[in-house]
Structure formats: structure tokens, C-alpha cells
Amino acid sequence: MDIPHLVEWAVESIVIIVGLIGGFAYLTLFERRVQARIQVRIGPNRAGPWGLLQPVADGIKLIFKEEVIPDRADKALFILAPVITVIPALIVLAVVPLGPDMVLFGYPITLGIAGDINVGVLYIMAVSSIAVYGITIAGWASSNKYALLGGIRATAQMISYELALALAFIGPILLANSMSLHDIVNAQQGFRWYIWLQPLGFIIFLLAAVAEVNRDPFDMPEAEQELTAGYHAEYSGMKFALMFMAEYDKMIAVSMIAVTLFLGGYWGPFVNQFPLLGPVYLVLKTVVVLFIMVWMRATLVRFRYDRLMAFGWKILLPLALLNVMGTAAFVLVGG
């Protein structure tokens, strides 16, 4: 372990975390503007040019809000829960390669912190399985029945859809013959994206990922009409902002992982000549996937809870199993 490597990792970690925080701020604006257009409105356009300062205004407002901790809440866990929720969202991108290997100032540099570890996909699974705790604990610690119901719904939903999500990972793993995201991305070089071979896998991944981040049409845990706001009903001020940030950062993270697994990651025209184009392509493709998520939220209505469970277990899971078997047969015969 030498100094240039440590500096490289530190810089990349800071870039990812700052990028996720900034991405969260502007994703809220993006979502509000796009939804407004879909609903024939204009959306926030007053703060700054094209409303670009709206996230800043929102942030300042949230900082000055009163922080309320309910009397009967479990204080330690109530404060800890937003932190536990946000950390998995910030660390999951550590295994996603952000660009091709390159040489900068005479040092060989890998864009992405640990893209080439041989358990990259498992790392994503491990972190996403930990992500449930923050929401569950938030729901319980609030000592509010709506929050508790939201927390329980979120837990049940996330452990149900995690199975389909994990099975959707297996397609790219089998095709690339590796569990390292570095190898999976490199196998897709030259427009051989896995979405062409794995259209079903991509759809399953996207649906399960939307359910994992508790977004519409799977946002039962925070169904406003029945649960006020679900697990974060009692949160205010910056604690609420952290909960909110976790949700949007998870959106960004799953979109980036979807791009990496199915849409060729950072590869695109001229990346071989100009390696720095890689991150640009990655971000652009991520924005496309994020747009699909926003589009779904603006178009679809919320599922009923029993249908959500039935959909996860009786449709998505068997389809994902079928996809795994089909891919395995394909690899065995054709590859």
C-alpha cells in the first residue's frame, strides 16, 4: 500500500460521496421538473435560472426547521436510524467501475475504488441487505403506529424483492463468467450490451430495484393516504433530509448499477481514445435510467399491498428463475 494509491482512493471516495450528495439535490429538482412537464405544469422555476437554486433553497429551509423527537420515541435509535439508512446508499458504489484504466501524471489510475474485486456483485447484495435496517429501526423507534406499519411493510417488501434482484444479477455474471463488475463491464465493450441478451433480466432488475428503493408504484411503505408518510412520519428537519437523501441516493446507485450490468457501463464511442469520456457516458446513461424511474412514478398508480407481494413472489421470482435457467443453458450451449 503506497501513498499514491491511498491518495487515489481518498480522492475517488470523496468524489463519489460529494457526487451522490449533489446528485441527490439535483435529482429532486430533475424529478419535480420532469413530473411537472408530464402533468402539464411548469414546476419550480423561481429560484435561480430554470429553478437551478431550488435544491439550495430546500436545503436551507430544512436546516432551519425545528427538530422534533417524539416523547415516547427511543431516542438513541431514533437518531441513529437516518444514519444507518444513508450509509449503505453512500458506500454501495465503491465496487462500480467509473471509467477505463488510464495514466494520469505518470501514475496508472483505476477509475472506481474497488471495481476489480472478485466478489463485487456480492458486495452490492450485502450492502443492499443491510439497507433495510435503517428503515425498520426508524419505523420502530418513532413509537408511532403509522411509522411502525411503514417500517414493517418496507421490511417485508425489501426482503421479498431482494430475491428477484439477486437472481437478475446472475444473468450478467453467467455471461461475463465473473462476479467482478470490472470484468462484466469490459465484456460489454463495443456495444455488446447485456440488455440485448438479457432484456427480461433488465426488466426484472429494474422492477425489483424500484421496489427495493420503495418508489412508486411500489411505495407502499410511505403510502401517504393510509400511513401519512410511513417510516419517516415522525422525522423533521435534517433527519428527514437524511431519510430523503438515502432514498434518492439509492435511486442513483441502483441506476448506476443497472447501467453497469446491462447498459455497457462507461463504454461508449471514443472512450478508448479519451478515457475521461467514460464517467461522462456513465452519468448520461444513469440519467436515462433515472428518467425511466421518474416517468414510472408520474404515470403509474400505487399497487395494493397483497398484490405487491403476489407480484414479487408469484410473477417476478419465477420469471427470474426462468431467466437464470435460460441464460445458463444459453451459456452452456452457445458460449
Place this chain on the structure above:
Amino acid sequence: MSIDVIIFLGLAAVAIASAVSMLISRNAIYSAIFLVMNFITVAVLYLLLNAAFIALVQVTVYAGAIMVLFLFVIMLLGAEHVETSRKLPWQLPVALIFGLILVGEFGLMLYTRMDVLAESVQSVVEGFGSPASVGSELFRTYLIPFEITSVLLLVAMVGAIVLSRNERKESR
């Protein structure tokens, strides 16, 4: 002291502290969370031993899937607080005796096998514990135990479903 030893001592302290806290905390939710913490610490210990695959499986399966279900059931049943009235009078002496026997056995083993333990364990094969090697070991050398385990788990699952079904019919 090398950096590995320092990390190990820190992790060991956290692991033991979280295990003890799990045992003594009165609130079942806290116990569950301390157990999760313990599992994650043990996973980091595996990482220290270059067993990344086992470490991440430990986090996904134990800390993730199983403990989430525990927490879910505790919350659903509202069974956070342990009833203190129902105490078994013979539990404490029996637990103490068994605990002492275990410690004694452990010490004896350590004492008699000292020479074996002192040998270096660094001669691990390249790629040992990687997903590929674990997979090929499971599906080649240990195929039959692996299949039997999966059948056992399936039987347990089917059994739980059948039992809960009968109950529902009777209640109608």
C-alpha cells in the same frame, strides 16, 4: 505489533462487547441490533483472513436476511420486552457449570495443541476462498452433503407452511 494485529484486537473488542450487550440488554430490538453488529464484525474478521467471499455471504445471509426476519417478527409480535417474572430456578447454576466445562475444554485444547497452532497458516493456495473455488468445491467434492442440506432446508420450509395452514383451517 503489526497493523493486522491492531485491527484484529479492535475488531475482537467490538465483537465481544456487542455479544455481551446482546445478552444483557433488556430490549429484544436492541439485542437483535447488537447481534447484527456482532455478525458484521465477524465478517470483517473474515476479510482480515483474506476470505472475502465468506465475509460477504456472512453479511448477506446472517446480518441481512436472517436478522431482518428476526427483527421483523419481534416488531410484528410486539415482543420487545422480556418478561422477568418467568425465571427458571435451576438455570443459573446449570449454565455456570456448562460454561465452566466449556472454558476448561477450550483451555485444555489450547494447551495440548499449542505446537500445531503455532505453525504458520500462511501457506494458503492462491485463489483459496474465491467464489469460483468455493463453488467448485461445493458442487464437486461436497455435492452430496450440499444437496442433503438443501433438501433439509426445503423440508423445514414446507413443514412450517403446512403447520401454519392447518392452524388457519381450524380457526375458521
